[in-house]
Amino acid sequence: MSETLAHKRPAGLNVLIYGFIVFWVILAAFPFLWTVWGSFKVEADFFSRESWWNALFGTNTIRQTGAAFTGDGYYGAWVTRDFWRAAGNTIVVTLFVTIISLTFGTLGGYALARSGRNYAFWILIAALIFRAMPHITLVSGYLLPFFQLNIWGVLPTSIIVLVAINQPFTLWMLHSFFLSIPKDLDESAMVDGCTRFQAFRLVIMPVMWPGVVTTGLFSFLLGYNDFAVTAMLLSADNQTMVPKISSFLGSVQEAGNVMYAVAAVVSATVPLFILVLFFQRQIVSGLTAGAVKG
């Protein structure tokens, strides 16, 4: 189909179209590729004041380390400055945020989707309002009570706050996925001998996976990328990756710290690529098809 269309178009237009796509890909991918490349250089190259060619050829990197590429930034970040601990914290936070959000989200979304009551609608509207609030407004309100309760700075507190921020969204998203599953499916399961919960577990959940994976991915990204909550609610020891990167950037009095940040940024991005590649089929089907037909 697209091939025949491409044949019909005048050659000039084709050049224009493909040229634009190539341009767009470069525009979108270049900053990241540049960062990946630069993360293997020393600061004098990547942030060179003489010539940006240094970042490409690594003139100073060769002078300082003897090779065109160096893993010094990664070593400094991961080993010297304990980035591994931040990575571990991020895993804990995102894992728990995702699991808790999905548990409440599937149960609540299912209940709201199958409830014929008026208040189900108002609960969803309330969820929408909380979803629209900037995260920082919630965090600033939490700070004082958390200090007083002496639960500031630890991971569980951030997890709870992130779940609270994320839950309205997961509820909405899963609710609409559940709506797309015909009610006949639950009903025939119940007539066949299931309790309401068995119908949910044995019949509805198996066809909900695209929705759960998609929603889970968004929950994961929220926990993974969060800065507002984790920066303000975690002590320096318990920081996750994003606030940790920010702290690398903030203390420039020590040479090489900026390169730690660059290396850490690349380290933090790679898992996302792997994740999206791994789940892309489910995500696409989850985003487009809704769920399944009966």
Place this chain on the structure above:
Amino acid sequence: MAQIRLKNISKRWNNFVGVDNFNLDIADREFLVLLGPSGCGKTTTMRMIAGLEDITEGEIWIGDRMVNKLEPKDRDISMVFQSYGLYPNMTVYENIRFPLKVRKVPQDQHHERVMKAAAMVELEPFLERRPAALSGGQRQRVALARAIVREPNAFLMDEPLSNLDAKLRVSTRAQIKNLHHTLKTTTIYVTHDQIEAMTLADRVVVMNKGLVQQVGTPMEIYDRPANTFVAGFIGSPAMNLVPGSVENGVFTAQGIRIEGLPSTTKGPVTLGFRAEDATLAQGQGQIEAPIYSVELLGEATMLSMRVAGELVSIKVAKDYRAEIGETAAIAIPAAACHLFDQSTGTRIGA
């Protein structure tokens, strides 16, 4: 196997009455059809029996248990849904087996019972397929097999044929009839198609606007409709209904005059007669009116003519030919006529 008893069943949503004071005893092994136009409450009645809808008022008994408060799973009925409700992630085999599995029927019986149910609806070649890879008729049969696999108290079928094409509908209808004959399980069947009701039912319940209009065998309902609603709903074409008045056993309206009716009635009435009871008159007929249209059906010819403001259908011999606008004389035997009260619509006389 069980009889089902509905005592003063009502369903209301706020001010809207879905089903109003429904009373019925359904005998063991009976094939009962709930018939009516959409929104008449027939599906709601069935869903209340299944336990999928709360009962506002009244009692439902299955066998010797009152089931009002029982969950659907505890009522031991099985149901075929209009959209089949097949589990898309399971194969046909697993779909049919599912009720056995969740009801904890001993494992060693599963295979034999699934195969038996599948054989009854000729599904053996498709057992490893998923529902998405089946045609509409095959999906319908999976739903049937899933319903019969565990030998429940009763089958409930909610318009099971309405998603099939016309040809498949006829063959599946015969299959359902045969299944009921073999299994002899009490069956409640909901449909808006009066032909399905006539062909399948031991007894038909005609409903409209939440109210039972008539309960009876298909022939009773066809031959003695209780009111104009039933008369106009049953039969293809439906019964002709002509407003007019009767005096001394003679019904008159514009273009129509029928003598020999019971002389006990007087005043305005609605006259009903079926298209196939009318014939071409030799000489003078009871109806003399210009022909409105002529339709060739193959096995017969259908005439329409306008009588007293209503279009009436007359079924005549298949070789009859006439031009639109010609006047035709039609004979209607008085014995084939039904009289209904013009204001209430109820039947007058036996």
